[in-house]
Amino acid sequence: WHGLTFDVIAVPGHTLDHIAYFTSSLISGRPLLFCGDTLFACGCGRLFEGSAEQMYHSLKNLRELPDETAVYCAHEYTLANLRFARHWLPDDEALEQFERRCQNLRDQDLPTIPTTIAEEKSLNPFLRWDDPAVVAAAENYCAKHGMPASSERDIFAAVRHGKDHF
Secondary structure, eight states: OTTOOOEEEEOTTSSTTOEEEEEOOGGGSSOEEEOTTSEETTEEOOOSSSOHHHHHHHHHHHHTSOTTOEEEOSSOOHHHHHHHHHHHSTTOHHHHHHHHHHHHHHHTTOOOOOEEHHHHHHHOGGGOTTOHHHHHHHHHHHHHHTOOOSSHHHHHHHHHHHHHTO
């Protein structure tokens, strides 16, 4: 790892001063993201100090990283996050397959991380604010809870609110 340099990325949302570390250096074979409690496998951090607006923008920035970027989060919450994701999107076969893969790994005491930005963009409901299935679920949730659903940020906020009350 000698000579490896990292960019520090401000990712407010979980906390106001939260940061992530990214390197595009291929010393490790692919770009790396160490994102703390901002982005998890199929989830994202709770909004302790920050707002949904801040977290949405932080995740939007992370979503723009190269697809092959390995995502290292701070906690092994994947199966818990998948329980919510499968509740939010019960007909999503890719989530079902990923859940089986992750359960198999955990049954062997193996980690489910890292994932990749590509996997998170295709699986993580917190990054899928432009996916018709996530939008439909969020619009339904917003209608039941008197929340707006007119922007990508609103869709993200609905998913976060749903997870907070799951």
